[in-house]
Amino acid sequence: MTVQITGLSSMATRHVLADLAGSYEHRTGRRVAIRAMGGVEAAQLIRTGAPTDLVVLASKVMEQLEAEGLLVPGSRAAFARSGIAVAVRAGARRPRIRDGESVKQAILQAGRICYSTGPSGDHLKQLWEHWGIAELLRGRAVQAPPGVPVGEIVAQGDAEIGFQQLSELMHLPGIDIIGPWPDEIQAMTVFAAGIGSASRQVDEARALLADLTSPSAASVKREHGMEPG
Secondary structure, eight states: OOOEEEEEEEGGGHHHHHHHHHHHHHHHOOEEEEEEEOHHHHHHHHHTTOOOSEEEEEHHHHHHHHHTTOBOTTOOEEEEEEOEEEEEETTSOOOOOSSHHHHHHHHHHOSOEEEOSSHHHHHHHHHHHHHTOTTTTTTTEEEOOTTOOHHHHHHTTSOSEEEEEHHHHTTOTTEEEEEEOOTTTOOOEEEEEEEBTTOSOHHHHHHHHHHHTSGGGHHHHHHTTOEEO
16 A cells, blocks of 8 residues: 655645645655645644644744644754735736835835735834834735735735735736845745654655755745755
8 A cells, every 4th residue: 555645735835835845746656645725724634733744834833833732842944935026916016026115115116015813924014013004004004814925915906016025926827026125124934844743654754854844945945935944
């Protein structure tokens, strides 16, 4: 019977993991099934005792899961890093984002802004507080539901501008990606991978984890807008 390695990941890493898992299956003959969902939802599922071999989530969440005994001790490893990018509806006017002030003005001038429930959204809200514009945006800022890409909401015309990790905006139809945030306000989300403590095939999961974090996986990560962890 062919062993199937199961996994849970955030939406931000679903495309790169699909490619890497597919390559691993082809080379080893071991089946891999990684389920992607909102990061908050994935962490909650793991905390309810859902069995999974591999977990790939934002590093802060992974640290918490390890501290709670929900990861095999010592299995947590850096997977990839992803920065925040800006998108508008395909064909729409492209605001300038050359520096922090121009990003701030683009936000103030937009009718509706969309952001995520993940780390990029948290960083954006912190910037609004720092800039003193949080109250001005009340009622104009739309938070995408967990598991729903910001780009989908922008493509539908329900927001004029959207902010999310580049890896989540890439490959979505109906949007134009203007580019990454300028360095002065950029925030890189680090994703980590680890083995679930409920795994019944730790050795198989460890072999997959080693492959996903190996130097040979770097080019695939870059194709999906991420950098190796």
